Amino acid sequence: MQIIPISLPTPFYVGPVNVYLIAEEPLTLIDTGPKTKEALEALKEGLRRARVRVSDIKRIVLTHAHEDHCGLAKSLRDEAKDAEVFVHGWETGHRVGRLEYDAHRALLERAGVPADDLAAMRRMYEGVRQYADALEDHEHAELEDDDELRFEKGSLRVVHTPGHTPGSCSFLREADRTIIAGDCVLKRITPNPVLSPDPFDPSRRFRSLAEYLVSLARLRALSPTLVHGGHGGVVDDYEELFHRYVRAINERQAEVIRRLPKSGATAWDISLELFPGTDDVHRFLAVSESVAHLDLAHSENKITVELSEGREVYRKA
């Protein structure tokens, strides 16, 4: 069972995205790239090199529903006629191109984001939406943890690895413990625990960082030999990456706690301190990161939280 990486350009700061062709019947594409002319051309060129056409694709499997990974899913599905699309059910907060802004807005308000900045983030959302077509409910099936994607030769096991998003999934080739991990594992950068509504109760926040730490440990328990991430090169020393990530998370948590003034601060205040002067897209990610660290510190009883005028205010415990 051959895993063929194809790198596609994206209009995003993160740079090119890796999608993976499983060159085995039923022919499967893991992630699709964003809905841009450039990404589609690069994908078709990559398929051509593997002597495959879009119409040969039988299965499209999404690691998660961010636009750079899922954007072309609908048009490829339509072009490949019978291709089935799979995505984890917990991707509802970001469901295949349908950003549920209202649920997000409530979370951002509680994190202390001022009205003007909320409006700017809304424009950012709308700008990003153009890079993915929404899939109707009947146009995709749900991936579940431990599902097996069977091929003529070999199989991939679904490992639900929430954190970056609630429904993020990785795929394990058991024969040699190779993993395709989407944005759960990136060679050079620590993935952002993106602010998301909880899949079961959208009025609550998904505990992204706590879930992410469990996912990293779960992958570690699989002793991966190679990990193919959603961006950047292949990770051939997961153990080193695991410790580096955990160290970075611990250091960031200590910094967040250190920056909390006696009078208390919101996640928004903390994000401005950690990442001063960033643009709207990165401001959203900065808030995501701050909220995630505050949630984790709170769950570990290192800080307290109090609701004041609809905003959560944190203080050192």
Ligand SMILES: [Zn+2]
């Ligand atoms: Zn992502």
Ligand SMILES: [Zn+2]
């Ligand atoms: Zn990505």
